Each structure stands twice: as C-alpha cells, then as structure tokens.
Amino acid sequence: MYVVSLLDSIDYGATGVDAIIQNVRFILSTEWNSCVLNRSLGWIQDIKDGPIDFVKSQLASRIVEAIETREPRAQVEEVLFDVDPLNGRLIPTVKVVIQEDASIQSA
Incomplete structure (x- = not known):
C-alpha cells in the first residue's frame, strides 16, 4: 500500500509503480476543468462550506471516482484529510494499492 499526497514535482522519466504513483499525485492535485487540453482531468472541488464531515465525505467520493477512472491501476x-484551519483548507492524502497487471484503456 502506498500513501500518496499532492504533487510537488514531475519526474518525466518515471516508469512502473513510480509512474502510477505520479499519475495519482497529478490527479489528486488537479482541479477539474483546469487542465487546458484535458478538461475532465482532476476532481471537482466546488464545495466551499458545510459541516466538516459532510464536506470530507463528498470530497472523498469525488477523489476516489477521479483516481479510479483516470488511473485504473490504482x-x-x-x-x-489534513486540516489547515488558518486557511480553511482540507488537504487530501490517499492510500492506494497498485494493480500492475491492470490495463489502461484510452478514450
């Protein structure tokens, strides 16, 4: 099992498990509709206010859907979620299992 946090740098030569983990980091760090040539990449981050448990559950389901749709090997x-109360942010981290034998389907 791998613990994956937000993307901090890109390794253009990543292969195997490192490439899969980097893909998950990229998806986790990308707001939906913000990637110029791939608007459906990322996850919808439009919940701005609400009870913390409700917000966490909504965001978690969106993150799972985005990762498992865009990177089926994870x-x-x-x-x-880490909570940043001074800035009012929830910072996501995911635990993933890599399935190296899964195939990638192109759209």
Whole structure:
C-alpha cells in the first residue's frame, strides 16, 4: 500500500509503480476543468462550506471516482484529510494499492 499526497514535482522519466504513483499525485492535485487540453482531468472541488464531515465525505467520493477512472491501476483504499484551519483548507492524502497487471484503456 502506498500513501500518496499532492504533487510537488514531475519526474518525466518515471516508469512502473513510480509512474502510477505520479499519475495519482497529478490527479489528486488537479482541479477539474483546469487542465487546458484535458478538461475532465482532476476532481471537482466546488464545495466551499458545510459541516466538516459532510464536506470530507463528498470530497472523498469525488477523489476516489477521479483516481479510479483516470488511473485504473490504482485502487483507492482510504482518503484522509489534513486540516489547515488558518486557511480553511482540507488537504487530501490517499492510500492506494497498485494493480500492475491492470490495463489502461484510452478514450
């Protein structure tokens, strides 16, 4: 199992498990509709206010859907959030299991 946080740099030569983890980081770090040539990449981050448990559950389901749709070799086991109360942010981290034998289907 791998613990994956937000993307901090890109390794253009990543292969195997490192490439899969980097893909998950990229999806986790990308807001839906913000990637110029691929508007459906990322996850919808439009919940701005609400009870914290409701917001966490909504965001977690969106993150799982985005990762498992765009990177089928990664199976999300758990979504965790670090809370930044000074800036009012939830910072996601996911635990994933890599399925190296899964195939990638192009759209």
